[in-house]
Structures are given as structure tokens and as C-alpha cells.
Amino acid sequence: MKKELLLLIELQKIDNQFREVEISKGTLPQELERLQAEERDLTVMREQSQVRLKELGLDLRKREKRHDEFKLKVGDLQKRLFSTQTNQEYEAVTREIEFHQDALLENEQAMQTGMEQQQELEQRLEESAERATKLADSLERMRGQYAEHNQSSAARIQDLDGRRAELCESIPRPLLSHYDRIRKAKDGRGVVAVYRNSSCGGCYQALPPQKINKVRMMDDLVLCEICGRILITDTLDTKL
Ligand SMILES: [Zn+2]
Missing domain, CATH: 1.10.287.1490 (Helix Hairpins)
Known part of the structure; x- marks a missing residue:
């Protein structure tokens, strides 16, 4: 899953640039x-x-x-x-x-x-x-x-x-569809990083520590239960 998540991050960066335009x-x-x-x-x-x-x-x-x-x-x-x-x-x-x-x-x-x-x-x-x-x-x-x-x-x-x-x-279709659906429904962001070690960077809902650990491992696709955005680790040197 790690590879796909990294691709999604790249995709989100491109979509952010579309928004800037x-x-x-x-x-x-x-x-x-x-x-x-x-x-x-x-x-x-x-x-x-x-x-x-x-x-x-x-x-x-x-x-x-x-x-x-x-x-x-x-x-x-x-x-x-x-x-x-x-x-x-x-x-x-x-x-x-x-x-x-x-x-x-x-x-x-x-x-x-x-x-x-x-x-x-x-x-x-x-x-x-x-x-x-x-x-x-x-x-x-x-x-x-x-x-x-x-x-x-x-x-x-x-x-x-x-x-x-x-x-x-290079991104599996179901993952891409989920990303696009959430991105369109939620202010253009389908992928968000964990915020301040404690919450979803999209809706700021607190996340349980074990969920944050899971996100950081990057082995599985982890979604925020509240907003549905795809969560990614905050440990990567990436600005979304
Ligand atoms: Zn959320």
C-alpha cells in the first residue's frame, strides 16, 4: 500500500496546483x-x-x-x-x-x-x-x-x-475513485496528513493513537471515520 499512498500524495499535490490556478x-x-x-x-x-x-x-x-x-x-x-x-x-x-x-x-x-x-x-x-x-x-x-x-x-x-x-x-482504480469522490465533496482535499500527532488534518476530529500508528505504518489504507479522507502519515517531509 505504501507505493499507492505515495502516488496519491503526488496526485493531491497536483490537484492542489489545479486549485491554485x-x-x-x-x-x-x-x-x-x-x-x-x-x-x-x-x-x-x-x-x-x-x-x-x-x-x-x-x-x-x-x-x-x-x-x-x-x-x-x-x-x-x-x-x-x-x-x-x-x-x-x-x-x-x-x-x-x-x-x-x-x-x-x-x-x-x-x-x-x-x-x-x-x-x-x-x-x-x-x-x-x-x-x-x-x-x-x-x-x-x-x-x-x-x-x-x-x-x-x-x-x-x-x-x-x-x-x-x-x-x-499507476493508481488502482477503486482507490482513485475514492480519492476523487472525497476530494470533490470536501474542499479539494482527498488525502490529508495526521495533524499535530492527534487528529485528522481534514476535519480535525481526534484520532485514536492506534489508528495513528496504523497510518504511520503505511501498510493499509486508513480513512478518517468522520470525513472519509485518506489519512497519511505526518512523518513524511511533504506539504499537502
Ligand atoms: Zn477527517
Whole structure:
């Protein structure tokens, strides 16, 4: 078992280096993801605002035309009012004037609302344009950093991949599977050394002395009963 345990230690060291590469990326990937999502939302909002602005513009032009038509109509009716012959005719024209004046008022109110919405949208577009520019600048900078980082870590990852594959060929499959399962489930460490002569270096649960002795002999595979990690002796000059 000693040989296999020593191979596992080497494997753990390689996996630790993989983790270092991951960690060195820092929060850049998440930050990049967050900014990309913000950019997507902002683009959708700006596109929708532009569509709405166009609709409002068309609607306002129609209403302006209607406004002029109603004005003309009211003017004509007022002229007609003076030439009416009967009371009945006078009242009918008056009613028609009132009808058109109400329509005129309603149309003016709708125009007012439309113009307010236009202003609001224009302001929103102006404000978000500034944010969109800043966002694009940040994203470009961050993508550059990310690419640079990926380039330098790609060579390292390739080297680690090669070494790991080679090592794995010499480790019995069931042992490798156990190691990988624990490593993935427990903060990346599948193999841990005895800690301070007394406990598991992974979960810090105290270990009975006879178990520690067994670990130090390296004849058998010894697992921590609490966390399941593979225990190795602390007497080797190895840092995990
Ligand atoms: Zn443990």
C-alpha cells in the first residue's frame, strides 16, 4: 500500500496546483458574468425604449394633425353659428361645437401625456447611454485581463493535466475513485496528513493513537471515520 499512498500524495499535490490556478482567477469570472448580464439587460431596456419612443412620435404626429382638423372644424362651426336661422339649428350647431371642443381637449391631454412619456424615455436613454459606455469599457478591460490570465494559466494546466494522467495510470482504480469522490465533496482535499500527532488534518476530529500508528505504518489504507479522507502519515517531509 505504501507505493499507492505515495502516488496519491503526488496526485493531491497536483490537484492542489489545479486549485491554485482556479483561485488565482479570483472573482474575475463572476464579475465578468455579472457585468455581461447587466449589459444584456441594459441593451434590452434601451431597445424597448427606442421602439416605444418611435411609437409615441408617430402617435403624436397623428394627434397634432387631428388637433389642427378639430380647430378648423370648431372655427367653421362658430362661423356657421352666426348664420343660423332657427333656435333648433342654433342648438344643433352649439352641440356640435361642444362635441368637437371636448374631443379637442381629450386630444390635447393625450398629447401632453405622450410628450411627458417621450421626455422620460429620452432622459432614460441619455442616462443609460453613459452607463452603457462605461460598461463596455469595463467589459473590454476585464475580457483583456481574463484572456491574459487564461493564456498564462493554459500552459500550466496543460502541464498539470499531463502529469495527472500519467500518475493516474499507476493508481488502482477503486482507490482513485475514492480519492476523487472525497476530494470533490470536501474542499479539494482527498488525502490529508495526521495533524499535530492527534487528529485528522481534514476535519480535525481526534484520532485514536492506534489508528495513528496504523497510518504511520503505511501498510493499509486508513480513512478518517468522520470525513472519509485518506489519512497519511505526518512523518513524511511533504506539504499537502
Ligand atoms: Zn477527517
